[in-house]
Amino acid sequence: MEDLKLITDCESIQYDLLAVARTLCGKSSGIVCILDVNAASYFYDGSIIKNSIPSLGYILGDEGSGAAIGKTFISNLLKNRYPKRLYENFMNYHNTSPQEIVEAIYRHEFPEHYLSQFTQFIAENIGETKIYNLVFKSFSDFISENIKQYDYLNYPVYFTGSIALLFEDILRDACLTNGIWPAEIT
Secondary structure, three states: OHHHHHHHHHHHHHHHHHHHHHHHHOOOOEEEEEEOOOEEEEEEOOOOEEEEEOOOHHHHOOOOOHHHHHHHHHHHHHOOOOOHHHHHHHHHHOOOOHHHHHHHHHHOOOHHHHHHOOHHHHHHOOOOHHHHHHHHHHHHHHHHHOHHHOOOOOOOEEEEOHHHHHOHHHHHHHHHHOOOOEEEEO
């Protein structure tokens, strides 16, 4: 019975990805990128999904995702790589402590969701050069590890998802720096 649920879940995910591709690309070919709690990319040929780079989760990759950005931010924060005032503001904003954060990550049922929740604080403090650079690097890594594996010079590249929208300006900067003009960010 569990195998049937897994098949149903996979079919549901494929249907969802196809719906996103059709919404963004219509009947044209394109590269579709989803930047949300997790990150995914795939090539849509105007009819079906032909190729995809798998999302390996926040532990093995997932560059550009909220989980990956949150993970790097928390690591930097707890290793004192940011100004003390930012550290204190974060702890007050989330009413937490380093011990509670570490415990929550390792005991949370979905640690990627827990880590992704910090992107709002990150966005509110994007004026900090180190934080801007963290987000920019995560998007550049996504471009390098995902988009550049496709024929990105000959097909439009579309972005969707909460992280794409939250950091739209930085995503555009990362794309342009890497020779990509995003067709749409929604």
